[in-house]
Amino acid sequence: MQRRDWFSFGSFFYWLLVLFLYLPILLLLVFSFNDSESLRFPLQGFTTRWYSEMLVTSGLIDAAKNSIVVGLLSSLVATALGTMAAIAIIRFNFIGRTAFLAVSALPLVIPSVVIGVALLILYRLVFNVELSLWTVGLAHVVINIPIVMLIVAARLAGFPDNLEEAAMDLGTSYWGAQLRVTLPISFPALVAAFLTAFTTSFDEYAMSVFVIGTDATLPVYIFSLLRFPRRLPIVVALGAIIMAASVLIIVFAERLRRVGSEQ
Amino acid sequence: MSDTAVELRDVTKLFLGGRGGGEITAVARMKLSIPQGEFFTLLGPSGCGKTTTLRMIAGFEQPSSGEIFIEGQPVSHVQPNRRPVNTVFQNYALFPHLSVEDNVGFGLKVKRVPAGERKRRVQEALALVQLPNLGSRRPSQLSGGQQQRVALARALVNEPAVLLLDEPLGALDLKLRKAVQLELKHLQDHLGITFIYVTHDQEEALTMSNRIAVMNDGLVQQVGTPREIYEHPNNRFVADFIGETNFLPGAVAELGDFVRVTVNGMQALGTADGRALTLNQHIILAIRPEKINLYPHGHIDILQTEIGLGGEELSQLLGGRLPGSIRDARDYLQLEKNNVVLDGRIQEAIYIGTDVRYRVSLTNELGLVVRMQNFGSRYDTTFRTGDPVYVHWAAENAQVLTD
């Protein structure tokens, strides 16, 4: 019952939606090359000066560096922890499995603002620590563990569990079997999970703003620039780069996730 | 090194779960002793505990009580990777991310066998299972039969003392399965390694094994050679599970060399195979379809039928002296004390090529399935529905069972 209705109403609606989704993004892209400080029509001519200006804005470079470091570290930790938890969930049946699953899914259903508030209280009122990139990084680990678990668990469920037993039968220890068999087979999923966690961390604002200190992450920095309309073109240029990079990363991650499940 | 490859002493395995939240006994007080070099099969329906037993020997499950010995050493607390056994899994469990060569060499690599020797042994193992040129392929590129051989090679290359096989032929089609059964048997013979094989297919077990342990509900029902198990089943389960059997419920009438039993008012004979019986005890008489013969009513020349020679030829053979003509098959049969002769009527006759299968009724409720082989002799009798017949068997071919 599948017909190629390229000119039907459904098709029309689809392409309309695609237009709707991509137009704002493309507009930003266009305006990043627009030779004018205000983002309005008519266009004023082509320039790349916003990109070059962006590269010398020290606050921006620092914030970008911070976001990359926080993103890499927190994603590495989240990927490691989430992968281990996924292995436990999929391969073992233990008391408290359901409870753990429920708890690990919670960060996905609680709004960022509430998580941010709760962590702020924990950091300042309970532990009395200064807010910093570390406090942000830890928060990012927490919200990324469920995402990593989801991606890796899906992959693990896709191949039989007695591959580990076969490896042990042939002489490895349990942990050796994980290293030699489970991890290599799930590697594409691990990379996909890492990239997804990184993108989430890199873009995170709503929760991070509660627990961040004086060093800004990129989203926090961008938000602060919005108060200055003259800085908008730089923000737009930065936005264009981030968008292009995110698209590439996500497409790559999707490919990897698919590779894993086809094996 | 002891002569016994694997020994189980009073091994019990309990699992949590089951409907009431209680325990399931997967294996109950199992005692087995498997000598070196034997092809030993655990046979039974699904859920009987055979796979659990195999996994306990491999080390993937721990016995709840009892002890397992491999080559004389207790292994209950030894991890699977340290036992001198290797397993061929039901779904082969080949590593998808490694080539065939690397799959087969996996165990050797873990033991840090040097690359040159490893390569050589892998080649030998692949040649042994007749897959010499597929080393660089990936498992997903192989057929089911080829994957199965790779799994076998991967286990054998480690030269284990015992090879465990968990229903490895289940996924193969019938013809391939039969061919591989014979190959496995010859392989085991040639290598001399102890094979412990798990299957639910009784024909497979009979084909390949030196000895079989028939299991049901966690208990071993009987251990013996294929012939012992088939010809002298211990109980109703074994008689029913292996091949086809007729069961006639009755009671003990007289004890002796053979046991006389009454079945629905009829008299029959059977053998007790060493079982202790008392008078009037309720028993079940078990007799296999191929052990029963059918004879037509009325005058026939028995000798013609039995040895395929006609009166003229026979007369010449015997120098002109013919034995007295026998009026009826019953008279002839009853000359021999150990023969059982009952009256029956054909209910159904089905031709299946090698035999004709008959359903014969003895009384209104009691019937038998009988197989008569199509010898192709001139004097083969083919019965039709409704024909009255004499049903005959020899006492030593019927077992008197107590359960």
Next chain:
Amino acid sequence: MENRSRVAVLISPSAVFLVVLFLIPLGIMALYSFRAGAFGPESQVFTLDHYREFSRNATFHRLLGRSAWLSFRVSLLAILLAYPVAYFLVFRTGESRLFLLTVIIVPAWVSYLLRVLSWKVILGGNGVLASFLEWIGFQPGGPILIYSPEAVIVTLVYVWIPFVALPIFAALERIDRSLLEAAADLGCGRFEAFLRVTLPLSLPGIVAGFLFVFIPTVGEYVTPALVGGPDGIMFGNLIFSQFLRGLNWPLGSLMSLAMLVLILVPLFLVGRFVRLSDLAGI
């Protein structure tokens, strides 16, 4: 048993994180709603003042209700727009459907902040839409849409449509086509088959999509801050101001609790009627 120790090793790091940095903070936040103040001697005083204040303040209630209503509308709109597209992809496009779905999904992964920002730019008074209309000769005068609840709705629908399309797509794809053939065989026309077979079977996907949008949107404050203006603020902005503008952390904690309760209601209702496995598509 080694199995238990292996599970312990595998689970503990994540469990520690989740307990210490998630469960416990939520609990403490709940407790803080009973404190008189966040810092100093006041923080040791137990009080129900904030609860009283919250229950009396009609503005709070109205804002909470408005946020819920707005979130509901955003979720509904997103579903209404995403469903036909998902249906089209699953039933009308054959092999290229995954690729076409990816085309829809990709914008979702572009930074949330930037996507909201793009709408701010478009809808602003001096912004893209206004200047574009001006440029082609159409003079509406004044800002179009921005700084209003409608702007918030449009922006959020824009953000969430790709995320809603995914579970609906997955649910539709899983429908056994032979069921539709059976419906036709039994006399259903195309539309009736859709109503009686396809729609009910895709319900788990719709519910999953709905929750996926509704829950985070209730807590939204970034989009309202950027494009909502004074008429478009939501409950999340109120919480934000308690913590980052004022110091009434106990009241803010209470508000967060109120928001959590608001979210738990639909979750509980859904949990009653739909199995988790259906939602997750396992």
